[in-house]
Amino acid sequence: MSAPPLLMIPGPIEISDAVYDATCIRPKSHVAPDVIEAFGSALEAMRGIWLASADSTPFAVPGGGTLAMESAATNLVEAGERAVIVNTGYFGDRMGMMLERRGATVVHVRADVGEVPSLEAIEAALAEAPTKAIFATYVDTSTGVATNPKAIAALANKHGALSCFDGVCATAAERFEMEAWGADVFLTGSQKAIGLPAGIALWVCSPRAMAAREALSAAPPLTMDWLQWAPIMNAYIERRASYFSTPPTTLVWALAVGLKEILDRGADAAEAMEIRFAAHERAANAMRAAWASLGLTLLPTSTDHTAVTLSAIWYPEGVDASMLPKVKAAGAIIAGGLHPECKTKYFRVGHMGEVVYRPDDLLRTVRAVATGLAQSGHDADVDAAVAAAKAVLEA
Ligand code: PMP
8 A cells, every 4th residue: 555645835834743643542631640741841831932031921822823913913913003013915914814804904024925024124113103013924824935933023022012923834944033032922723834733823922022911901802811711721831720711631741742852852941942944944945945946936036035844836837736636646735826816827835844854755755746747747756856855855
């Protein structure tokens, strides 16, 4: 029997064997001593992976990345306050909708598909009027475009605004130094580069972000409220039982295993994260070498703002989404386009999480994509594409 196709969409992704094993347990109580220990250790590990300060507050709450986004929108900003969005696609639009529902005045700084707004344009938007918070998607999963959170956090600090970054397609893969960069919120979902199945929303808040919530005059909905969840998280960190809403104990169990795996690769969190960022960069470079050898063009217009977690690739002349089942039959499940302006014109391949340590899986994915392209009429040299990626992985 041949192996099942690899899950190479930009999330959910392939998970490690240890994480898989951890999900195969009998249900556990949320107040069981071993669950309390797992939850507490996972929250502590988040501070390490986020490169966040010891006085930051980590949250792991049942839900998806969208819930994490909405918690940020509703805890940082209230009616009448101004928010700036660095909008690079689909998820910037979504954040705008959430903030508008909250009654905020929303200013989008947009760029064409495949581009990022200039830092000058972002600064001009901040300078225009007092701004409560700036929101940016680190990696827009619809386009594969990466913004520059370090520079955006610095601009926010210069202009007295809070900064919030959607890391749903970035956290634990793209470099992010929460404390050193002075960022206020960095959020993600468990099904992306962090390497779990879907189901947990994860974010870390700076003390300043928590203070902003405390200062709100209108509280967010109860299940979004950081002040509701923070005592629960703090209890688990102190290894005490606590209850607000039942946590997904099986996923929390697996989360502790997965985050420990990430951190165990280095002597400390700083080293482990350098190793992780470098592994993602190498995998991305290998995939890009393969795409170049196949004569393909990426949506992001410059490698300066191309994500390491996925490739968004224009279909070559004469090829369309009918290629995707062919790629699957050849061994990898990949995704179609998502950006409303051009979603039928490109496809996406995820390369984040555990697969970056599995060269054979990356090469199998290249072979599957190249085979699908060849079967769709593109002049693709399958072996040359695989060799191009392999050369990078073995360098
Ligand atoms: N932001 C980004 C950048 C994403 O890629 C996604 C999911 N693809 C989300 C937010 C929303 O996450 P979820 O689907 O888990 O709600």
